[in-house]
Amino acid sequence: MNTITNWKSELAPYAKMKILIVDDEPANVALLEDMLGEQGYTQLKSTTDSRRVLELCDEFDPDLILLDLFMPHVDGFAVLESLRADQSEVYLPIIVLTADVNEETKRRALHRGATDFLNKPLDHIEVLLRIRNLLETRRIHQLLDNRRAALEDAVHARTAELQAVQAELEKSRARSTAE
Amino acid sequence: MKETEQLHGAASRFSEMKILIIDDELSNVALLEDLLSGSGYTNVKSILDPRLTLETCKEFAPDVVLLDLRMPHMDGFAVLEALRANDRGAFLPVIVLTADIDAQSKYRALRAGATDFLLKPLDHLEVLLRMGLFMERRRIEYELHNEKEKAEAASAAKDRFLAMASHELRTPLTPVLIWASGTAQEPDLSPNLQDGLKMICRNVELEARMIDDMLDLTRITRGKLGLYRRPADAHELIGHAIDIVRSDIEARHLNLRLALDASEHKLRVDSARLQQVFWNLLRNACKFTPEQGTIAIRSFNDGPEKICIEISDNGVGLEPQSLEKIFNAFEQVDSRKEGLGLGLAISKAITEMHGGTIRARSEGLGKGTTFAVTLAVENESIERDHLTEGTDAEKSEPNRNES
Ligand SMILES: Nc1ncnc2c1ncn2[C@@H]1O[C@H](COP(=O)(O)OP(=O)(O)O)[C@@H](O)[C@H]1O
Ligand SMILES: [Mg+2]
Numbered sequence: 001m002n003t004i005t006n007w008k009s010e011l012a013p014y015a016k017m018k019i020l021i022v023d024d025e026p027a028n029v030a031l032l033e034d035m036l037g038e039q040g041y042t043q044l045k046s047t048t049d050s051r052r053v054l055e056l057c058d059e060f061d062p063d064l065i066l067l068d069l070f071m072p073h074v075d076g077f078a079v080l081e082s083l084r085a086d087q088s089e090v091y092l093p094i095i096v097l098t099a100d101v102n103e104e105t106k107r108r109a110l111h112r113g114a115t116d117f118l119n120k121p122l123d124h125i126e127v128l129l130r131i132r133n134l135l136e137t138r139r140i141h142q143l144l145d146n147r148r149a150a151l152e153d154a155v156h157a158r159t160a161e162l163q164a165v166q167a168e169l170e171k172s173r174a175r176s177t178a179e
Numbered sequence: 180m181k182e183t184e185q186l187h188g189a190a191s192r193f194s195e196m197k198i199l200i201i202d203d204e205l206s207n208v209a210l211l212e213d214l215l216s217g218s219g220y221t222n223v224k225s226i227l228d229p230r231l232t233l234e235t236c237k238e239f240a241p242d243v244v245l246l247d248l249r250m251p252h253m254d255g256f257a258v259l260e261a262l263r264a265n266d267r268g269a270f271l272p273v274i275v276l277t278a279d280i281d282a283q284s285k286y287r288a289l290r291a292g293a294t295d296f297l298l299k300p301l302d303h304l305e306v307l308l309r310m311g312l313f314m315e316r317r318r319i320e321y322e323l324h325n326e327k328e329k330a331e332a333a334s335a336a337k338d339r340f341l342a343m344a345s346h347e348l349r350t351p352l353t354p355v356l357i358w359a360s361g362t363a364q365e366p367d368l369s370p371n372l373q374d375g376l377k378m379i380c381r382n383v384e385l386e387a388r389m390i391d392d393m394l395d396l397t398r399i400t401r402g403k404l405g406l407y408r409r410p411a412d413a414h415e416l417i418g419h420a421i422d423i424v425r426s427d428i429e430a431r432h433l434n435l436r437l438a439l440d441a442s443e444h445k446l447r448v449d450s451a452r453l454q455q456v457f458w459n460l461l462r463n464a465c466k467f468t469p470e471q472g473t474i475a476i477r478s479f480n481d482g483p484e485k486i487c488i489e490i491s492d493n494g495v496g497l498e499p500q501s502l503e504k505i506f507n508a509f510e511q512v513d514s515r516k517e518g519l520g521l522g523l524a525i526s527k528a529i530t531e532m533h534g535g536t537i538r539a540r541s542e543g544l545g546k547g548t549t550f551a552v553t554l555a556v557e558n559e560s561i562e563r564d565h566l567t568e569g570t571d572a573e574k575s576e577p578n579r580n581e582s
Binding site: 101103106107110115116117123124125126128129130133134136137140141143144147148150151154155160164167 | 272282285286289293294295296302304305308309312315316319320322323326327329330333334509514519520
């Protein structure tokens, strides 16, 4: 446990990132919430009803989703498909939780847009690492996005500056001919 | 099979990325090499002796390391520690390959700096998946880096261009001004010619001032505006600034009221630069106040160590939302008036470089404006302490003329 505490400072940049947990088994949800809470994550939301995922995504705007595969009503595969149908998100990592290590299952999940896996029973350290790695990737994606937007703004600003100079030169030219 | 295609597709996009395998068992290495090269990763290197790790990393500069934990001579933990001690801030993903899954070794590997784990016997799909994820991360890190460089290059290019252009524009004006102002003094010129020459002088001076401001601004943004700090007198500097705008004040029939009440008014500043600040504020006060208006200048001590100089007018005034914005470069409330909108940006930079502050306040449109500059006064004891610094400032003076 001590090790986890030592890790808190390393996780600090991600502590405010939002994680959505989707698992029909309340015990699993509680376990994950405990693990993540202990690791320093402060923005967690969970549901045991997979039908609410889209609505929760809109509301909560998660940075990462932990998704169980086998659930009643709407299973993980269908959730993946509907989440990936929305293309507006830059890079939203989805980690699929699975007790079934069957390769075919993994392929199906990947095919529908899973980013990575975590095998059940969940291993503390694997949970910690895999989440941190994907949150970091998302963070860089966002930085890159912001940079690009900022660069565009800068180009606009620079154009405006040059136009201001030009306009000013025009004005002084007009003034000198008027005098 | 589409999923495998996806994984292969990922590999082909990143095939130039370099993978280093560190494992003492030849069969493991062969298996991994086959798997990776079969999936399009062409840049794979392996070492069987972990003691060669640092040397190989230096030469090969891998993007990802696959590291076995159990090796003779030097185990995976030691390799990890050596790698982490070696990488200076740059992120190198190290994926630990391990057959033993006991929590203790996992904690150890985590502490030593493992980025992720792959369990032996290796699940091929998972190896390729994990590779793809780290390659993707590598790729965007690289793009982010490029983007930063692009932005920096772009703004450096802009500054260089402005500096150069301003220089080129400024130089030809000097002889014109000298000749025109000299000739305008000639006694037997026709009034027509004299007016013409005066008009030339006025416009050339205006042009020169705008170019000087642009030069100053580029110096400031490039951090090349050097200060030459010497003992000076705040009231004298104000007097000099008034002298420069006096003809404007008279031409516009403005009243000037002075109340320089500060008893402590010794400064240690770059006189020319600070005078420029007061002159900018006075120029604005003249410009934004209708004829017959009033400009008031007062000074007072805000405590024994601070002097505050306020320049007020009863002119057009400012709305609350403009009070801060006007200090941004090129910011003007009404751009029909003459000027580029640089004076206040430059004044703010100069004041702050002196450790001072500059603020605007106004009761609203039509209610006049007050600009307050606050600076530290220099009393005797501090002055003595600074004597040695003065020589430093002299040495750095050449900096000043650089653009
Ligand atoms: N004394 C003042 N009264 C009202 N507005 C002012 C005053 N001084 C500055 N401003 C506003 O701040 C803007 C920026 O001033 P400045 O940076 O000196 O640029 P410029 O004088 O070239 O416009 C002005 O365009 C004007 O809108
Ligand atoms: Mg001005």
